[in-house]
Amino acid sequence: MGPLFTATESIFQIVPETMAASSSTILCNASESDLCRDDSAAFLLKLVAIASILLAGAAGVAIPLIGRNRRFLQTDSSLFVAAKAFAAGVILATGFVHMLAGGTEALNNPCLPEFPWSKFPFPGFFAMVAALITLLVDFMGTQYYERKQEREAAHQSDEQPGREQSPGGIVVPVVVEGGNDDDKVFGEEASGGIHIVGIHAHAAHHTHSHSQGHGSCDGHQKIEIGHAHGHGHSHGGLELGSGARHVVVSQVLELGIVSHSIIIGISLGVSQSPCTIRPLIAALSFHQFFEGFALGGCISQAQFKNKSATIMACFFALTTPIGIGIGTAVASSFNSHSVGALVTEGILDSLSAGILVYMALVDLIAADFLSKRMSCNFRLQIVSYMMLFLGAGLMSSLAIWA
Structure with a gap:
């Protein structure tokens, strides 16, 4: 009785493990398996997504560029500072809650080999490397432009x-x-x-x-003239690097936004599930609008010529729709559970998270919230902090659906 019971127990243990392993193998070798899969409905929703995200991104990036000729939307207006704080909260939540979480999920997927992906916290490492490289590019770019x-x-x-x-x-x-x-x-x-x-x-x-x-x-006033005669030099209290900083910030921020816009566009494009695509349309439209607003504000502050500003704005607005188009083209042959796809997605998501977190904290939030203007305007402080937390909170809550 004892040996028979032991043998029976071992069989019941082995069978579930074998079934789990086989189902995992099937999942990793298959493309998308979803009860909600509908290729024709998904294709129509992707067209809607391209139009909605393109319009949202274009509107977001255009408002600050057009508004620099309007008094209430100029980059030194209180309304612009508050709206930029909201956009900074959106970008910060995008980096922490969406991109870093997505990278972690991809690099911890059971379809990946145990070594080396489960032996080291790669998502946080890649995010840290991206933040440090962004700092280096930020510094070298500022030096070059100065x-x-x-x-x-x-x-x-x-x-x-x-x-x-x-x-x-x-x-x-x-x-x-x-x-x-x-x-x-x-x-x-x-x-x-x-x-x-x-x-x-x-x-x-x-x-x-x-x-x-x-x-x-x-x-x-942030100007302190340290000489009794009439010449204030740049090594005093003069903040003469602000123009170069705006140029570099706008370019690095666009690099970070564009890199993850391609990723999220392809992710939407390869999906054949209307249940997945519908919430992504609203989430990504909201997301692109406020990312575009922050980028447009930085471009406006950098005082680019109209041609350069237009090129940067169009490049941003078109990136996610192009990503959706690429994803749609390869959807039939794309396996989102393959090792190559998971590693690529995890690394790019983590790198994008590091860039966005650095840019949000250093070049958007710290630059405005630690400025003399903010410290001297209590009402602006209250409104800006509320908008910052609201932007971060709303973007974080979208992770429930997307």
């Missing part, structure tokens, strides 16, 4: 003494004699920054004009 603008400014000053050139090709007079009621250097924004990069701003302001006992928030 040196380039120094050379352009020096050449411009040789041709037109007393005038310097701003990053966007706009000639801005820098030497200003006293007499203004608000004691601002000409070219200074309301936020306190100056769009002059890598040059010696020979502002004819004296120390006494900035040291009359005013509070640190008067005029939101």
Whole structure:
């Protein structure tokens, strides 16, 4: 009785394991197996997704670019700062909740070999590497543009003494004699920054004009002239790198957004399940609109020429629809559970997460929330923090459906 019972028990243990292994093998070798699969309905929904996401992305990136000629939507308006905070929350949640979670799910899939994928936390590692590389690119790009603008400014000053050139090709007079009621250097924004990069701003302001006992928030001025004579140099308190920073931020942010837009587009395109595609249409349209708004704001602040700004905006708006088209074209032969597809998806998702988290925290949130303008406007602080948390919360909640 004992040996027979033991043999029977071992059979009951082996059979479920064998069935699980065989079902796992079938799953990993098959393409999509879904009770909701309907190829014709899925194809129509993909066309709807392309149109909806294209319009949402184009509208999001266009509003800040068109609005720079409208007072209430200019990049130094409070409305723009609050909307940009919401968009930053969306991008932050996209990196943490969607991309990093997607990369973790792909690289922990049971269809992957146990070694090396289950022996090391690759998703977090790839995200960290991407963030560090983004920091390096951020730094080197800023240095490059500052040196380039120094050379352009020096050449411009040789041709037109007393005038310097701003990053966007706009000639801005820098030497200003006293007499203004608000004691601002000409070219200074309301936020306190100056769009002059890598040059010696020979502002004819004296120390006494900035040291009359005013509070640190008067005029939101971030300029501290350390010389008693009339020349404030760039190694003082002048924030002369803001223009170059905006140029680099816009380009790196577009790189991060485009890389994951391709991924999510292909993921939607290869799906043949209407039950999967329907919630993705709404989620990705919302997502692309506010990512586009943040990118458009950075492009506007970088003061690109109209042609360059249009090219960057179109490139962003078209990326996800192109990804959907690619996914649709390969859907019949694509196996989302193959080792190659899982590894590629996991690595790209993790890298995108690192880029987006870095850009959201460093170049969007920290740049605005630690600025003098924010610290001097309590109402703007409250609204901006509310919008930041709202954007992050809404984008995170979309993970329930997509």
